[in-house]
Amino acid sequence: MGHLALQDDKTTTDLPQLLLHFDGKAGTGKSFLIQILSAYLQQKYDNKVVQRAAPNGVAAHEIRGKNLRSLFRLPIKASLFKDLSTGNLQSPQARTRKLRVLIVDEKSMMSLTILHFLSQRLWEMKYNC
Numbered sequence: 001m002g003h004l005a006l007q008d009d010k011t012t013t014d015l016p017q018l019l020l021h022f023d024g025k026a027g028t029g030k031s032f033l034i035q036i037l038s039a040y041l042q043q044k045y046d047n048k049v050v051q052r053a054a055p056n057g058v059a060a061h062e063i064r065g066k067n068l069r070s071l072f073r074l075p076i077k078a079s080l081f082k083d084l085s086t087g088n089l090q091s092p093q094a095r096t097r098k099l100r101v102l103i104v105d106e107k108s109m110m111s112l113t114i115l116h117f118l119s120q121r122l123w124e125m126k127y128n129c
Helices: 030-044 057-062 068-072 086-095 112-127
Strands: 050-054 101-104
Touching: 030 050, 030 101, 050 057, 050 068, 068 086, 068 112, 086 112
Parallel strands: 050 101
Antiparallel strands: none
8 A cells, every 4th residue: 555655644635646456256355355445545534535336236235335327427328428517516526525536346337438428527526616
């Protein structure tokens, strides 16, 4: 966790970006690793800093997380994606105001389109205050 040692200030908002990829067959402990990593980060920083999510409700439930689509208001159909109005942005912004670490399980279930929409929504939520 040397990367995390760079930031000991619990009030900081600018953690350096770190992208991690964990791969393994079913039953190898990926979900357990997510639980341990989440617990460590929540203890080190703040409970609201870390959010666990997955592309569907079953996978989200397995890691005690949220459905990506509902958390970030992503549409089911790609043709329905649009920027959120100011009023519709307030709820997801409030839920994720302190978010600094997003852990996504079952990424293999996500299309490139969904990853793109997620990236767009995160940008929109951060810069349209």
